[in-house]
Structure formats: structure tokens, C-alpha cells
Amino acid sequence: xxxxxxxxxxxxxxxxxxxxxxxxxxxxxxxxxxxxxxxxxxxxxxxxxxxxxxxxxxxxxxxxxxxxxxxxxxxxxxxxxxxxxxxxxxxxxxxxxxxxxxxxxxxxxxxxxxxxxxxxxxxxxxxxxxxxxxxxxxxxxxxxxxxxxxxxxxxxxxxxxxxxxxxxxxxxxxxxxxxxxxxxxxxxxxxxxxxxxxxxxxxxxxxxxxxxxxxxxxxxxxxxxxxxxxxxxxxxxxxxxxxxxxxxxxxxxxxxxxxxxxxxxxxxxxxxxxxx
Amino acid sequence: xxxxxxxxxxxxxxxxxxxxxxxxxxxxxxxxxxxxxxxxxxxxxxxxxxxxxxxxxxxxxxxxxxxxxxxxxxxxxxxxxxxxxxxxxxxxxxxxxxxxxxxxxxxxxxxxxxxxxxxxxxxxxxxxxxxxxxxxxxxxxxxxxxxxxxxxxxxxxxxxxxxxxxxxxxxxxxxxxxxxxxxxxxxxxxxxxxxxxxxxxxxxxxxxxxxxxxxxxxxxxxxxxxxxxxxxxxxxxxxxxxxxxxxxxxxxxxxxxxxxxxxxxxxxxxxxxxxxxxxxxxxxxxxxxxxxxxxxxxxxxxxxxxxxxxxxxxxxxxxxxxxxxxxxxxxxxxxxxxxxxxxxxxxxxxxxxxxxxxxxxxxxxxxxxxxxxxxxxxxxxxxxxxxxxxxxxxxx
Numbered sequence: 001x002x003x004x005x006x007x008x009x010x011x012x013x014x015x016x017x018x019x020x021x022x023x024x025x026x027x028x029x030x031x032x033x034x035x036x037x038x039x040x041x042x043x044x045x046x047x048x049x050x051x052x053x054x055x056x057x058x059x060x061x062x063x064x065x066x067x068x069x070x071x072x073x074x075x076x077x078x079x080x081x082x083x084x085x086x087x088x089x090x091x092x093x094x095x096x097x098x099x100x101x102x103x104x105x106x107x108x109x110x111x112x113x114x115x116x117x118x119x120x121x122x123x124x125x126x127x128x129x130x131x132x133x134x135x136x137x138x139x140x141x142x143x144x145x146x147x148x149x150x151x152x153x154x155x156x157x158x159x160x161x162x163x164x165x166x167x168x169x170x171x172x173x174x175x176x177x178x179x180x181x182x183x184x185x186x187x188x189x190x191x192x193x194x195x196x197x198x199x200x201x202x203x204x205x206x207x208x209x210x211x212x213x214x215x216x217x218x219x220x221x222x223x224x225x226x227x228x229x230x231x232x233x234x235x236x237x238x239x240x241x242x243x244x245x246x247x248x249x250x251x252x253x254x255x256x257x258x259x260x261x262x263x264x265x266x267x268x269x270x271x272x273x274x275x276x
Numbered sequence: 277x278x279x280x281x282x283x284x285x286x287x288x289x290x291x292x293x294x295x296x297x298x299x300x301x302x303x304x305x306x307x308x309x310x311x312x313x314x315x316x317x318x319x320x321x322x323x324x325x326x327x328x329x330x331x332x333x334x335x336x337x338x339x340x341x342x343x344x345x346x347x348x349x350x351x352x353x354x355x356x357x358x359x360x361x362x363x364x365x366x367x368x369x370x371x372x373x374x375x376x377x378x379x380x381x382x383x384x385x386x387x388x389x390x391x392x393x394x395x396x397x398x399x400x401x402x403x404x405x406x407x408x409x410x411x412x413x414x415x416x417x418x419x420x421x422x423x424x425x426x427x428x429x430x431x432x433x434x435x436x437x438x439x440x441x442x443x444x445x446x447x448x449x450x451x452x453x454x455x456x457x458x459x460x461x462x463x464x465x466x467x468x469x470x471x472x473x474x475x476x477x478x479x480x481x482x483x484x485x486x487x488x489x490x491x492x493x494x495x496x497x498x499x500x501x502x503x504x505x506x507x508x509x510x511x512x513x514x515x516x517x518x519x520x521x522x523x524x525x526x527x528x529x530x531x532x533x534x535x536x537x538x539x540x541x542x543x544x545x546x547x548x549x550x551x552x553x554x555x556x557x558x559x560x561x562x563x564x565x566x567x568x569x570x571x572x573x574x575x576x577x578x579x580x581x582x583x584x585x586x587x588x589x590x591x592x593x594x595x596x597x598x599x600x601x602x603x604x605x606x607x608x609x610x611x612x613x614x615x616x617x618x619x620x621x622x623x624x625x626x627x628x629x630x631x632x633x634x635x636x637x638x639x640x641x642x643x644x645x646x647x648x649x650x651x652x653x654x655x656x657x658x659x660x661x662x663x664x665x666x667x668x669x670x671x672x
Contacts, residue, residue, distance in 0.1 A: 167361035170328050175440070176349040176378035181386030188388065189365040 025251070032056050032245035039240055060245035068221060069228035070253060072138055073207055076224050077257075079142035080206030081199050084150040088198060091150075092157035093183055097166075110151035118148065118211050129216055136219045144212045149205035153198040160194030161187060196264035200257075207254050225250045278352075278447050278480060279304045280325065284334035287320055287504075294320055297333060298506040302497060304339075307474050307481045309495030311488060313527070317504040318484045319358075319452055325482055326355050326450050338448070349378075351448070354441030358453040360433045362425040366395075368436050369421040373399055373408045375444040407443055415439040431462045438470070442477070451483045455490065467494060488528050492516065500524050516574075519653060522660030525572045531606055531628035533572045533653070540566045545649065549612060551591050555649050562654035562663035569663065572653035578629035580607050583642035590644035595637045596626060605635040609643060 026048075031039065033049040033056050060066075094100070095107060125144055126135075134140030164187055172186045173179065188195065213227040223231070229250055232243045280302040287295040295317045302308050310318040323329035325336065327348040335342050343351055354375070362371050370377075377398050385394040398404055412418045415435040425433055434454060441449055451470070455463045471494050474481050485491055491498050492512045500507040500515060500523075508520035519525035525533040539546045540562065543555040555561055562569065583592065593609040607629045629645065637643055654663040 165359060165361065167357045167359050168363065170348075171355065171357060171361035172363075172374075172378075173328070174326060174348045174353065174355040175375040175444075177374075178349075178383075178386065181381075181391070184388040185386060185391050186363060192365075 028244050028248050028251070032060070032241055032248050034241055036239055036241055056241060056245045057249065060242040061249065064228060064231075064246075065221060066225070066228070066246065066249060069223055069225040070250070072222060073224040073226065073250075074253065075138050076141050076145060076209070076213075077203050077206035077254075079138070080145040080149055081203045083142060083146045084153045084202040084205075085195065085199060087146070088150050088153035088157050089183070089188070089195075091154045092161055093187065095154070095158045096161035097169075110154055113148065113151045122211065122215050125212070126215060135216050136222055138217075138222060138224075140216055141209070141212055141224070142206070144216070145206045145209050146202075149202040152205075153202050156194055156198045156201070157191065160191040164190050192264050196261045200261055203257055203261075204254065278338035279340070280308070280448070280480065280482070281337040281340070282334065283337065285321075285324065285331060285336060286333035287317070287324060287329070288332045293504060295324075295501075295504045296506070299334075300499060300506070300509045302480070302482075304480055305478050307471075307483065307494055307496045309491040309498045310482065310484045310501060311486070311491040311495075311498050311527075312501035312507075313486055316501040318486075318501050321499075321501070322450055322452055322482060322484045325448070326353055327351050328355075352446050353448045353450055354444060354446040356437045356441050356449070356451040356454045358456055360425075360437040360454075360457075362433060362436055362440075364425050367422050367424060368412075368417060368428070369408055370395060370399060371425065371436055372411055372417075372421075372439045372443050373404055374440060376404050376407060379444075411439045411443045414442065430458055431466065434458060434466060438473070442473075445477075446479070448480045448482065449477075451481065453484055453486070455485075456487075470494060489530065492528070500527065502527070517651065518662065519572070520662050522570060522572070522655050525653060525655070529574065531575045531608070531630065533574055534578060534627040535655070536571045536573075536611070536627070537657075538569060538571045540569060540654070545571060547591070547611070553589065553591075553647060553649065555652075559650045559652070560665040562665055568657040570655040570657060570660065571649075572655060573647050573649065574651075575606065575628040575630040577648040577651065578627070579646045579648075580609065580629045580631060580635060580637065580643050581646070582637065583644050590646045593627075593643050593645045595639055595641045595643055597639050598635060598637050600634055604633065605631050607631060607635055607637060607643075609645060611645070 030045060030048040033052045034045050035052075038045060091110075095103065129135050129137075129140050129144075132140075134143070168186055168190070169182050172182050177185055208226060209224070210226045210230065213224050214230070217223055217227060220228075220231075225246075229243070229246050232239065232246060282298060282300045282302075284297050284299055285295065286293060286297040310321055312318045320329055324331050327343070327346060327350075331344050336344055338351065348355070363374065366374065377395055380398060381391075381394065385391055399408075408421070409418065412421055415438060417432065417435055417439060420428060420432060420436075425436065428436065434457075437454065441451075454470075455466050458466060467490060470481075470483075474494075483490075483494060495512055497510065498512055498515050499509045500520075502523050508515055508524050510518075515524060515528055519528060519533065522535055525535060537548055541552075543561055545553045545555065547553075580593070580595075581590070591611055593611050596608045596610055598608075599606045608626050609629065610625055611627065627645075654665070655661060656663050
């Protein structure tokens with residue numbers, strides 16, 4: 001009886017949490033399917049008008065290069081993810097496995113990057129980007145986003161690598177696996193869930209980033225979607241339904257990416273490798 | 277196959293020397309056991325043989341050729357780790373085949389994704405498949421080839437680890453306490469299997485353990501280590517019968533060798549309480565000092581009888597605990613007639629007798645102890661080293 005009550009309470013708790021987490025998406029969807037008149041007409045519309053969904057999306061995307069913006073966002077997000085992971089994997093392995101002078105300072109420096117607000121670095125970065133011709137360049141945006149996303153990825157991956165027993169690597173060495181191959185052959189498959197988690201974080205860093213995109217990219221055709229979305233907000237009028245519809249379009253690829261990657265975020269992969 | 281020679285080998289971490297300089301020559305095809313308590317440096321020594329830990333001083337030779345500078349993969353060795361160290365993302369088949377795949381991989385095969393593709397392709401190779409199946413049959417793992425290590429029991433994982441070592445047919449097998457994670461019954465079974473394996477493959481084995489029973493039953497030669505110092509190197513019989521010092525005497529054997537302070541007056545052994553025993557005719561007597569020495573007698577050379585039936589030449593004692601083990605009884609006792617309040621089981625003054633069958637003595641009973649001093653050992657009080665023995669006298 002007690003366990004039944006417990007499971008009911010647990011179910012209720014989970015339902016409340018899911019509702020809280022899902023409500024913004026639902027509200028996005030509901031707002032996107034009503035006209036501006038309906039939204040500002042005094043009534044609160046709790047249910048979406050499903051019949052208007054396709055029209056809303058079409059209206060939101062008309063007159064703006066939405067597809068191009070999304071492509072730009074994808075370039076920046078995937079670029080940030082790949083570059084961050086490539087560098088973070090090597091840095092995390094060094095931090096996890098080797099003893100070297102300045103290791104502690106290096107680790108702290110990675111943390112310190114997270115203490116600096118992005119806004120503080122906009123001006124110096126602008127100056128650097130100007131010098132290297134990286135303004136209005138998505139590659140530049142990838143670099144600046146990587147600078148902020150990579151340290152987080154390093155720490156996630158370092159803790160995961162700390163959990164891989166060194167004996168497995170030594171065993172691979174005895175079995176004839178060259179040292180350079182131990183990372184891709186043995187370590188990376190074992191920390192796949194953490195790599196997936198780091199990929200999600202770095203991807204969303206790149207996908208959602210607005211401040212650098214707003215400052216460094218002035219060419220409308222090179223805007224990522226985050227900047228494009230903000231352009232809907234006018235000086236006198238803001239078409240709230242269009243903003244929400246565009247936001248929904250902006251959210252969908254990110255959700256797809258997350259669903260694709262989250263399959264890999266499972267724990268316990270190393271179970272059974274060592275000791276009974 | 278190779279003869280393993282330790283020439284003045286030592287290991288230090290900074291200023292701390294964890295293995296003191298030692299030399300030994302291990303003939304080929306031997307089952308060498310590195311035995312010692314936890315933290316004595318035996319695993320470090322094994323890792324030095326494997327090439328996983330650098331050697332600070334001296335030269336390690338396989339068949340006369342120095343291997344100090346060579347990596348683990350160049351030494352033709354296989355290593356079974358205490359924790360098994362299986363690759364959890366690979367099937368049992370891929371785990372066993374891993375050394376074979378590595379020997380065939382070209383440098384670009386190690387690239388991410390490419391390695392998975394090549395591994396899958398090579399696992400289908402008839403030659404590799406045959407080798408894996410041969411080992412799996414030997415280790416009784418054929419039914420588990422497609423399973424992941426996490427789905428196997430401790431014993432099965434241990435077999436996979438041994439199978440992975442076997443498949444490459446290396447010259448030297450290195451095993452680091454491979455049975456320590458198994459339950460007592462499985463440990464006994466695997467002990468026999470590893471010994472049988474050594475007989476079958478006829479290669480050199482180096483086996484690390486802190487369990488003297490494993491060392492005595494499996495090893496053909498034993499190196500006893502304590503605090504980084506090699507205490508003795510010899511066959512199990514040499515080490516059991518003629519321990520080099522009091523540490524080895526107490527470490528080898530269950531129960532350990534009985535050690536008693538005494539003085540020697542010619543062929544008379546005088547105990548602190550005044551009791552005098554005569555060394556038997558034909559028995560060896562030490563060559564060294566007569567005072568402050570330690571007499572060592574194995575438990576099976578001690579007999580215990582009830583105090584009232586005791587005859588001359590028996591030492592008075594009191595039973596502390598009597599453990600009936602079925603085929604034999606181990607009686608722990610203290611010399612003297614008074615029960616020492618501080619005498620605890622395992623204490624230095626606690627002595628043992630191993631007697632066949634059942635002994636009708638209970639804790640606290642007065643008893644008489646008779647020592648067979650024919651093969652007794654004598655140790656100097658200074659450092660506890662074994663005293664050299666003079667030629668036996670009075671042999672007919």
C-alpha cells in the first residue's frame with residue numbers, strides 16, 4: 001500500500017516537473033498559432049489554434065532568409081561542437097593522465113574563462129577580429145564560441161576519463177595497441193556518454209549564442225538564427241505570433257540534435273571492465 | 277620460454293626506494309611467484325618485468341638480452357591484471373582477439389571509426405576466428421563469445437582475461453593477483469586451472485600474490501618480498517623447510533612456524549623458563565652464537581598431550597584455542613603453566629601444533645608439548661637471519 005502511494009506520488013511529481021519544463025514550448029506553440037489581434041484582444045488563449053499552424057509558420061518565414069539563418073546557426077553550432085570536442089578531448093586526456101608542471105594553473109585557467117562575462121570580452125575580441133579579418137565571418141564566431149564552450153567540455157571529459165581505470169590502457173599497451181591509438185580505440189568509446197553530454201552543451205552554446213553574433217556579424221545574410229530572430233523585434237511593433245513561430249522553427253533543429261545525441265547519454269558503460 | 281635475469285634491479289620514486297637492489301636468475305618455463313604482504317613491492321616488480329614501470333637501477337634480461345628500454349608490446353609478454361582490465365565496449369570475442377587485431381592493424385586503422393570498421397572486418401577473418409575459438413574452447417567461453425564483459429560473472433571475466441593472454445602465445449605470462457576477486461571455491465578451482473595451463477603451454481609464468489597457499493601450490497620458484505627487500509628466492513620446499521629469516525618463517529606456512537627464544541649450550545636448547553631439550557642425534561646444530569637465538573619449529577613437528585600423561589622432555593603449556601578442521605586439529609598454545617592475560621590469538625608468543633585427527637583439549641587446559649627438533653631452524657636475534665648449520669654429528 002505504502003509502495004503504491006509512493007509510486008503515485010512519484011508519478012505526480014514527475015508530471016509536475018514535465019509540465020513545468022514543457023510549458024514554455026507549449027506556450028510558444030499556442031502564441032504562434034494566434035493572430036496579433038487575438039493575442040492583444042484581452043482574452044487569454046490557452047489552447048493552440050491548430051488550423052492556423054501552417055499559415056503562421058509560412059507568414060513568419062516569409063520575407064526573411066530563415067533557411068539561410070538556420071544554416072548559419074548550424075554551421076556555427078556544429079563548428080563549435082567539433083572544434084571544442086577535438087581540443088577538449090586532447091586537453092582532458094592530458095589533464096587526466098599526465099603529470100606536468102603548471103597542471104593546476106592550467107586547470108584553474110580553464111575555470112577562470114567561465115568567470116568572465118562575454119560582454120567584457122566583446123570589445124577586445126572585436127579588435128582582434130578586425131585585425132584578423134574575422135568580422136562578418138562565421139568561422140570567427142565558431143572561434144569565439146569555442147573559447148567559451150571548450151573549457152566546460154574539458155572538465156566534463158576530464159572527470160569521465162578519470163573514471164576509466166588506467167589498467168585498461170595498460171592492458172591495451174601490453175596487447176600491442178600503440179600509445180597514440182589508446183585514446184581513440186579504448187578511452188573514447190568508454191566515455192561516449194560524456195562526449196555526448198559535452199556535445200550537447202557545446203552545440204547549444206553555439207546555437208543559442210547571440211551577443212557575439214550581434215556584434216561581429218553585420219551582414220544580414222550571415223546572421224545566425226539567434227540574431228535573425230531578434231530582428232523581428234521592431235522599434236514600434238513586435239509581431240509576437242511571428243516571433244514565436246520563428247522561435248519554434250529555431251528550436252526544432254536543436255531538439256532533433258538533442259534527441260539524436262541523448263541516446264548516447266547513458267551511464268554504466270564501463271561496468272564489467274574491472275573487478276567483479 | 278626466456279630465462280629471466282634480474283641484475284641488480286632496484287626501483288625508486290624520487291628519494292624513496294620501493295624495491296631494494298636484488299639479483300636473481302629464473303630459468304625458462306618456470307612458474308615464478310612473487311609473494312609478500314600488501315605494499316611490499318611485488319606488483320611494482322611485475323610491472324617492471326612487463327615494461328609498464330621504468331626500472332631505476334640494474335638490468336632486466338630476457339635470455340641474456342637487456343629489455344630495460346623496450347615497451348610492453350615488444351617484450352612478447354601477456355599480462356593478466358588483478359582487475360582483469362577487460363575492454364567493456366567490446367564483446368568477449370573482440371576482447372580475446374584484441375592482441376591479434378593489434379598485430380595486424382596498420383597505423384591508419386587506429387583512426388576513430390576506421391578502427392571499429394577494421395575490427396569488425398578482421399574478426400570475421402577465418403584465421404583469427406579459429407584462434408579465438410581455440411582459446412574460447414580451452415577457457416570454456418564458447419557460449420559467451422558475443423556477450424559483453426558486464427554480463428559475465430567474476431570467474432568468467434577472469435577466464436576472458438586469461439584467454440586474451442593466451443591467444444597470442446607469448447613467451448612470458450605475467451599475472452597480478454588474478455584470483456583475489458574470486459570467492460574461495462572458485463579460487464581453488466582457478467588455481468588448479470592456471471597450474472594445468474602452465475603445464476600445458478610450457479611457458480614462463482610470473483605470478484604475484486599475497487596468498488602463501490597460492491604460492492606454495494602453484495609456484496615452482498618463489499621470491500618472498502617484504503618492504504621492498506627480497507627476503508628469499510628458492511623453490512617452495514626450500515622456502516618452507518629452510519626459511520632465510522624469521523619473516524619468511526612466519527609468512528610461509530599456515531599456521532606459521534613456531535618461533536621461540538632460547539640459548540644453545542652444545543646440543544642442549546635452553547628455554548627462558550629453564551627447560552632444557554636435547555637436539556636429537558643426527559639433527560643439525562647452528563654454527564653461530566649460543567645466546568639470544570630463536571628456535572623455529574613447524575607446527576607439524578609439534579605434538580600436544582594432556583598434562584597428566586606427559587613424560588620427560590615435554591614442555592608445560594596451556595591451550596589457548598583448539599581448531600578442529602576435520603582431518604586435523606590446530607592447537608594454539610602458550611608455553612608455561614600460567615595463562616597470560618595479554619596472550620591473544622596471533623600474538624608472537626602464541627605457538628601452534630598441527631595434529632592429525634581430533635584432539636580432546638579445550639581452551640584453558642594444561643597440556644604438555646613435545647618438539648621434534650630434527651629439522652629445526654635457528655635464527656640469530658640480530659635481524660632474524662637463518663644461522664648457518666654445522667655438519668650433522670652422530671650420524672650412523
